[in-house]
Amino acid sequence: MSRQLRTYSSELILVGLIVLAAVWSSGLSPYFLDTSNLLRSAQFFVIFALMAFGLFPVVVQGEIDISLASTLAVGSVLFALLSVRGVSLFAALPIVLVATAALGAVNGLLVAYAGLPSLAVTLGTMGAYRGLAYLLAGDSGVTGITPDYRLLGSSWVGIVPSSVVLALIIAGACALLMGTTSFGRYSYAIGSSPAASRMAAVPVNRTRVAAYALAGGLSGLAGLVWVSQYQSARGDNADGSILFVLTAVVLGGVSIKGGSGRAVGVLLAVVLLGTILTGMQLANVPGTSQTLVIGALLIGAIGLPRAVQLIRQRFGSGQLTAPAGE
Amino acid sequence: MRALTDVSFDFAAGEIHALVGENGAGKSTLVGVITGLIGPDSGFVELDGKPIRFRNPLEARAAGVTAVFQDPNLFPHLSVAENIFTGNYPRSGAFVDRKAMAREARAKLDDLGFDLDADRLVAGLTVAEAQFVEIARAVDTGLKILILDEPTSALTPGEAEKLYAVARKLKSLGTTVVWISHRMEEIRVLADTITVLRDGGHVQTSPAAELDDDAMIRLMVGRSVVLNQVARTEPVGPPRLAVEHLSLPGVFDDISFEVAEGEIVGVAGLVGSGRSEIAQGIFGLSPRMTGVVRVGGAQVKPRSPAAMADHGVVYLPEDRDAEGVISSLSIAANISLPSTRRLSRFGFMQSRRERELASQQGQALRIKGHVQDPVSSLSGGNRQKVALARWLATDPRVLLLDEPTHGIDVGTKAQVHDIMRNLAREGRMAILMISSDLLEVIAVSDRVLVISRGRLTADIPISEASQERILAAATRASNGKDAVA
Structure with a gap:
């Protein structure tokens, strides 16, 4: 039992923080704890959650992808265009998912096979894909989305919005993928030590490309959620949301250096960030200040392991970090 | 130490x-x-x-x-x-x-x-x-x-x-x-x-x-330590690994040799002579290498470690902590890593088979510690056994071992020597062992290759091998020509 507690300590801390944030938010507004309000708010964060689950394996592998919000924009614009041209959702879904996965795979190829730094590569494609979305959408964007495309954002499974159900399904799939498949094994190994993984005959490059393609595809799926909720698509969709997404991944216990982290942590971190943002909205905190808080949380989440390490070094208990002797 | x-x-x-x-x-x-x-x-x-x-x-x-x-x-x-x-x-x-x-x-x-x-x-x-x-x-x-x-x-x-x-x-x-x-x-x-x-x-x-x-x-x-030498009785089989004219510009030049089934070939040479690089080249880590590599008679192209592992050729790197094991992962995860594909069905790892494989290898090599413990909790000798176990789990035909006992205590060293002899003689594997420890080379090998400045300068049958002879070949400039020039 205590072993389990230790293994999931970061998740338990997140649960505790969520409770704290919820108490704080309900103190600001009596409407916060209203169930339907809660679920409606949750719907808003599904888009971020899908991107976060896409980014999660990439970060586990020790890389990063900041182009995902731009990929989402390409996805939402493509869905909108196919919708107004009368293509059915079932035909559009594979087309857009393959297209956005291909955009992700381009990042992966440049990082894995060309050996370029992922931050620089995805900064470049962040701009390029954003430009592509603007080109496709035109100045005024795309409106007049057909009802089948809107279904995801306007239907309920019981009292739960369909998009929230989708996010939970993706979360479960992501947990399975990283916890039980060979792709997951390879990802943690690569993130822990790319050199040693290569030496152990791990297909390092292919696994990297797969992770980037998955991230692109999930961003495309997030584009569908966007279209279903906002009933329009523009080139600037989700601009700037990568900050939220990356913060959720890191806050969820995924080391920015790679090699560790779990899907459930990412899910909890999205819930925590969602609670904090909703609370701030209820308290009428302006959007700019919200960005400041999220940014500070990201730095905090990245800095925390280092701070713990420094404190340990300073105040003894050195055997916790000292390597075993011969 | x-x-x-x-x-x-x-x-x-x-x-x-x-x-x-x-x-x-x-x-x-x-x-x-x-x-x-x-x-x-x-x-x-x-x-x-x-x-x-x-x-x-x-x-x-x-x-x-x-x-x-x-x-x-x-x-x-x-x-x-x-x-x-x-x-x-x-x-x-x-x-x-x-x-x-x-x-x-x-x-x-x-x-x-x-x-x-x-x-x-x-x-x-x-x-x-x-x-x-x-x-x-x-x-x-x-x-x-x-x-x-x-x-x-x-x-x-x-x-x-x-x-x-x-x-x-x-x-x-x-x-x-x-x-x-x-x-x-x-x-x-x-x-x-x-x-x-x-x-x-x-x-x-x-x-x-x-x-x-x-x-x-x-x-x-002139050292006084004596290592066990075990006389071999079983004859060696047909060539399992053969390399011809391997060259990597500036590192090694025109290297040709064979390793037979059931044979342990020691590779001596000074640090920096190109010994490790030759093994790494065979394992697919040097795409620029030229020459021919044959495994069991068939020519293979050393494209990547994954490709060579598929051919049954595996490499145990010298720097075991940086390359041999992933110390933050568990013993079981390390051992099963190269066998991941074999242990999965439809892409899903079968954790029961993984645990079986890990504990089976752990027992065979007498690895201390529970299979779920992280490798970082093990001593150097046991880490090396994990690094070896993960390859043995793939049932390889050719082992390329780079300083397999470097930094390991004497007792474990003797264990590793026994394991190697066993793998060659009972398991019929072809083993290429790079070592700086001349006593070890002489005690374990059936034949000794000596590399000096990127060239093969001697191929000595074990009956004629002595520390003096090996060291003389290792410090000799081959024909005044320099591979690095």
Whole structure:
């Protein structure tokens, strides 16, 4: 039992923080704890959650992808265009998912096979894909989305919005993928030590490309959620949301250096960030200040392991970090 | 582990003092102690009759003691002049006086006889030129002792000659040049005094004229430890791994050999001779390598480790912590990593089969610890067993082992030797074992290959192998030609 507690300590801390944030938010507004309000708010964060689950394996592998919000924009614009041209959702879904996965795979190829730094590569494609979305959408964007495309954002499974159900399904799939498949094994190994993984005959490059393609595809799926909720698509969709997404991944216990982290942590971190943002909205905190808080949380989440390490070094208990002797 | 025990001798002013010994004899440790990189447990260093203890190489440099290592330690994006004056740029007011710096750097280089443009960036220099920059940086007013660690290992004969001239020049100025080298011929032409180290101990210091090559080699190898040798009874089978004309420009050249089924072939050679790189090339880590690799008669292309592992050829790297295991992962995860595909169904890992595989391998190799423990909790010997176990789980046909017992205690070492013999004789694997431990090479191998400066210089049947013969081949320049040239 205590072993389990230790293994999931970061998740338990997140649960505790969520409770704290919820108490704080309900103190600001009596409407916060209203169930339907809660679920409606949750719907808003599904888009971020899908991107976060896409980014999660990439970060586990020790890389990063900041182009995902731009990929989402390409996805939402493509869905909108196919919708107004009368293509059915079932035909559009594979087309857009393959297209956005291909955009992700381009990042992966440049990082894995060309050996370029992922931050620089995805900064470049962040701009390029954003430009592509603007080109496709035109100045005024795309409106007049057909009802089948809107279904995801306007239907309920019981009292739960369909998009929230989708996010939970993706979360479960992501947990399975990283916890039980060979792709997951390879990802943690690569993130822990790319050199040693290569030496152990791990297909390092292919696994990297797969992770980037998955991230692109999930961003495309997030584009569908966007279209279903906002009933329009523009080139600037989700601009700037990568900050939220990356913060959720890191806050969820995924080391920015790679090699560790779990899907459930990412899910909890999205819930925590969602609670904090909703609370701030209820308290009428302006959007700019919200960005400041999220940014500070990201730095905090990245800095925390280092701070713990420094404190340990300073105040003894050195055997916790000292390597075993011969 | 004790790297150095009770070493005492003197360096005289104005001499070239050669420091020789096998891999692991303690040369680098001694240099570390002298320059303050490593603190000795006991004993002291005296300079000009006064006891000193440098806390770091900077203090040593300030006192006139500087070491230049094999890999030049320079700033690649700065110019030659800037590198020479790092940390003490000539200044005018608050600004660096670039003209004076270039002028002084040029004077310094000319003085040493180096033909080098002071304005060039270090990134564009050859290894030899970079080494010249390091030496120019070290040569300062008040330089008393200059330690050169394997200075010519990456140089062409012409470049080496230049360096000899510099050493002689410094000597004439009263500097002591400590020259660490494996090359008999250069020790012969340069050294005034020779000190032999062995197993971290001081063997002998004598004038160069009183020590011939044979005597020197005998002093270097004269060890007393005896390792078990187990006579083989089973005959070896047909060739399992055959390589022909393997070359990697600047690293190794025209390497051909065979390893038969059930045979252990030892590979001896000095550190830096290209031994590891040959094994890595066969394992698909050097795409630029040319030549032919055959596994069981069929030609294969060493594209990647994954491709070679599919052919049953696996490599156990020397740096086990950085490359051999992933220490943050569990023993089970490490052992199953290369077998991931075999252990999955529809992409899903079957954790029951994984645990079975891990505990089975763990028992076979007697790995201490629970399979769910992280590898970081294990000792070096057990980590090495994990690194080996993960390959044995894939049922390989050819094992390329790079220093399999490096840094492992004696008991585990004997265990690893037994495992290797067992794998070759019962398991019928072909084993190529790279080792710096000549006693180990002789005790375990059926045949010994010797690599010197990227070339195969000897192929010795075990019945004729002796430490002296191996070391002589390892220090020999092959036909005066240099693979690195």
